[in-house]
Amino acid sequence: LGVLVNATGVSWVDGGPAVEMSIFGGKLQTTSGFTSGRGIITIRPNVTTASPAETAGKVESRSSAPAAGLPGVRVLDRVSEAGAAAPIEEAKIIIAGGRGVGGPDGFRIVGDLAEALGGAVGASRAAVDSGWIPYSQQIGQTGKIVKPELYLALGISGAIQHKVGMRTSGAIVAVNRDADAPIADFADLFIVGDIFEVGTALLDLIRARSG
Numbered sequence: 001l002g003v004l005v006n007a008t009g010v011s012w013v014d015g016g017p018a019v020e021m022s023i024f025g026g027k028l029q030t031t032s033g034f035t036s037g038r039g040i041i042t043i044r045p046n047v048t049t050a051s052p053a054e055t056a057g058k059v060e061s062r063s064s065a066p067a068a069g070l071p072g073v074r075v076l077d078r079v080s081e082a083g084a085a086a087p088i089e090e091a092k093i094i095i096a097g098g099r100g101v102g103g104p105d106g107f108r109i110v111g112d113l114a115e116a117l118g119g120a121v122g123a124s125r126a127a128v129d130s131g132w133i134p135y136s137q138q139i140g141q142t143g144k145i146v147k148p149e150l151y152l153a154l155g156i157s158g159a160i161q162h163k164v165g166m167r168t169s170g171a172i173v174a175v176n177r178d179a180d181a182p183i184a185d186f187a188d189l190f191i192v193g194d195i196f197e198v199g200t201a202l203l204d205l206i207r208a209r210s211g
């Protein structure tokens with residue numbers, strides 16, 4: 001049985017699935033199908049919205065012989081990922097920082113807003129590659145795909161590789177001092193301004209409201 005993993009999209013073409021995958025660290029996008037009639041496809045989290053099937057599925061019971069010769073697996077130890085923060089894949093609110101935060105200290109306002117709103121901190125690859133925040137928080141083609149109800153982007157330009165990781169978010173709010181930043185084209189609310197000025201004003205407002 002063929003297995004296609006971590007699909008970023010699946011469509012039905014000529015009676016079979018056409019499965020899109022991102023490979024070689026996001027450098028290539030491939031479209032694959034099965035040469036035999038059946039196969040297993042696993043989908044990357046958050047790339048699609050689940051909806052009820054039009055008709056009920058049919059359960060087919062099958063037995064399978066245990067695979068011969070596979071070595072047993074024994075867990076020797078468990079270690080936590082260094083610097084791991086709140087998981088972003090399931091977060092309902094994400095505050096993400098990009099190169100515009102200017103450095104590790106700039107992530108303080110991002111973290112404060114996330115804490116005030118009960119959300120998680122995300123980042124663009126530019127911020128991760130600069131060493132300001134761990135890779136576990138990277139959103140995009142070579143990071144996590146997220147689908148929060150609110151995505152607040154601070155100092156992120158909105159490159160396509162970032163967009164593919166957050167475009168299915170409920171409401172996208174972006175703060176950028178460049179009125180022509182690409183993220184303006186797909187944000188629901190775009191604020192032209194300095195992230196520290198806007199972020200601090202927003203934080204004061206949230207804290208005042210939550211008493």
Ligand SMILES: Cc1cc2nc3c(=O)[nH]c(=O)nc-3n(C[C@H](O)[C@H](O)[C@H](O)COP(=O)(O)OP(=O)(O)OC[C@H]3O[C@@H](n4cnc5c(N)ncnc54)[C@H](O)[C@@H]3O)c2cc1C
Pocket residue numbers: 025026027097098099100101123124125126127138139140141142143144154155156157158159160161162165175176177178181193194195196
């Ligand atoms: C194969 C491949 C895979 C990639 N995968 C990813 C990925 O998974 N995720 C990802 O994010 N990127 C990815 N990238 C990189 C992507 O192309 C962009 O380079 C990256 O997303 C840019 O990050 P950024 O928006 O933080 O930085 P920039 O593009 O430099 O944008 C910074 C923004 O901050 C604004 N700004 C600066 N200072 C302030 C301020 N004080 N107040 C307000 N606004 C300010 C600027 O106007 C600018 O718009 C990938 C690239 C390649 C080639």
